């Protein structure tokens with residue numbers, strides 16, 4: 419991720435605290451900002467001891483850190499980070515029967531791959547009225563195999579394991595050397611963010627997934643442009659990240675799970691993300707609302723909040739508006755590179 423710093427507004431004047439200044443909105447480039455939150459700490463991983471301010475862009479509403487970690491301090495902020503340790507924890511594995519049903523359901527979505535038994539499982543889930551929205555979202559709406567799929571920022575390879583058994587061609591990008599070798603051992607074609615070049619993957623992929631990555635990179639707009647070039651004409655990008663316009667932020671403020679200071683450098687609003695995708699050349703096809711996001715993010719946010727604030731937060735939860743495209747906890751979009 420460190421190889422795409424092109425946002426000149428975040429050039430690095432010398433500081434001795436491991437932070438770099440960032441004067442402009444990472445989504446639209448505006449320098450007109452107001453202080454949204456201050457004194458926000460690393461509540462969820464406790465890897466950075468600092469206390470951070472978060473600015474809101476007056477032009478597009480997106481959030482960003484005006485001071486963010488760099489160099490060794492950034493490396494420390496990722497020590498023990500969940501996507502980098504998940505593969506080592508066998509206790510988080512779901513039960514085998516659920517895995518079997520999930521794999522059969524996934525195969526049932528692709529007629530060229532599904533066995534009669536898989537189709538029966540798909541029909542059975544529909545017949546009992548099982549809500550498959552969560553399963554569909556985990557599959558990230560991939561096109562049918564044998565598509566060439568890149569998971570940019572693939573972490574420990576969780577997405578690849580979910581698709582295991584389906585004849586996709588899997589590619590990954592990561593920066594952590596331990597993960598790179600572990601993924602290569604699993605048969606994933608994996609490249610290092612520090613050395614991958616645009617020539618290597620020009621117009622290469624049918625589908626690229628970018629799940630909880632864009633908020634971590636120093637220049638999200640540059641990354642969207644780069645991935646546009648890595649897609650085949652007609653290919654599509656799946657992008658997922660917390661929403662700067664989320665109801666959860668209004669309820670929980672600095673303890674909202676989506677902030678994850680200081681690893682999240684910027685969060686866009688819905689209009690800002692759509693604009694950035696369109697500016698990169700994409701046609702935005704679809705927005706998905708994750709039905710599980712509120713319970714997950716709000717549960718963790720409430721648990722992290724000071725005890726004295728929880729009653730007011732619970733009252734705010736009870737009176738919260740329904741989830742919409744603008745106030746969803748997560749922005750999830752599928753955007754296509756036009757075929758011509």
Ligand SMILES: [Zn+2]
Pocket residue numbers: 443444445446447448475476477478479480690
């Ligand atoms: Zn902006």
